[in-house]
Amino acid sequence: MYLLFAGIFGLILGSFYSVCASRYGTGKTVASPARSYCPHCNHQLTVLENIPLLSFLIQKGHCIHCRTRIPLFYPLIELVSMLWAILAAWNATTPLEWIALMIIGGICIVASAIDLRTFLLPDVLTYSGAIIVLGASYAGILQIDFIQSLLGAIIGAFALWAVAAVYKLIRKIDGMGLGDVKFMLMLGALTGVEHLTIFILAASVCALIFSIIAMWGKKNISTAYVPFGPFLAFGALITYLYGDQIIFFLH
Structure with missing residues (x-):
């Protein structure tokens, strides 16, 4: 019921x-x-x-x-x-965790939908989402240690920024917006540093599959842009719920 x-x-x-x-x-x-x-x-x-x-x-x-x-x-x-x-x-193990997950999921859904429409990730969602996740982790509402959550936010955002910076250095064009980096503060905090690799792998695989399907048969795909936000959100949410099972399956 x-x-x-x-x-x-x-x-x-x-x-x-x-x-x-x-x-x-x-x-x-x-x-x-x-x-x-x-x-x-x-x-x-x-x-x-x-x-x-x-x-x-x-x-x-x-x-x-x-x-x-x-x-x-x-x-x-x-x-x-x-x-x-x-x-x-x-x-969810407690009603409070379910409420927290509903808020976090809601932010991810709205941010992803906006990214699909406008190729933008609003700061009001990414920053507030990071604060909410870190706060819930600190309060013990989420099933993730606060230090793991904090490290996940910092390392995840820095890693994504580094990838974007190297891509721009090599290709001389932006391959990823800073909105994705800011979004990573929230999503990295949700998965924690321990599951960061699994999260990014899941998001990247989903984005790759979507890109192949979306660009199938198109001639000019060199300048095509696929928003990464929805795939980051999906990867993080699934990793939070099933990260341990994914790791077990891959091993």
Whole structure:
């Protein structure tokens, strides 16, 4: 029953996350306009049109007012949020840890969605996320030693910055934004220095697979850019939950 509650709660939060991500950089805020609307015809959504995931399925992926296709961006965020809420509830040892993981996961989801849309990772999310993770670790809420968490943040961010600096030195172009480095403060703190290698490996493999699929058949891929933030977030969240199992499997 608690997993069902977690899933429903995750869906509701996912709807909120999609609003946060879609309105970032548009001049709008989460509170203004207060009602969700179709970005194509500006039709304000009714309560029945705004049920997370279910409304999308009932409306067959289209706005019922103008029949414009609803971007998969919205239901996918809701679905990811639901899955994370269930995984967090399944693996958390205490209610406080689940709450902390929901907050951390929410920041990762919103930051990843914004990165996919704009190729930016807002400082307000990356820095606040790092503070929250380190604070939860220090308070003993998360299953990670505070020193391990602090070292993971520092070493992880420095390693990513070093890779970006060397790439720019060799290629004379930016291969990675500083937003990813700042994001690493939060994510490195979440996995800790002990699982840092596994985390980066998981993120890199996922990014590589996605890049190959996304660029399949394209002629000019030399200047193509794939945001790394979502893969960093995925790698860190999965490593926090299943890092020991991954290490055992690889050995």
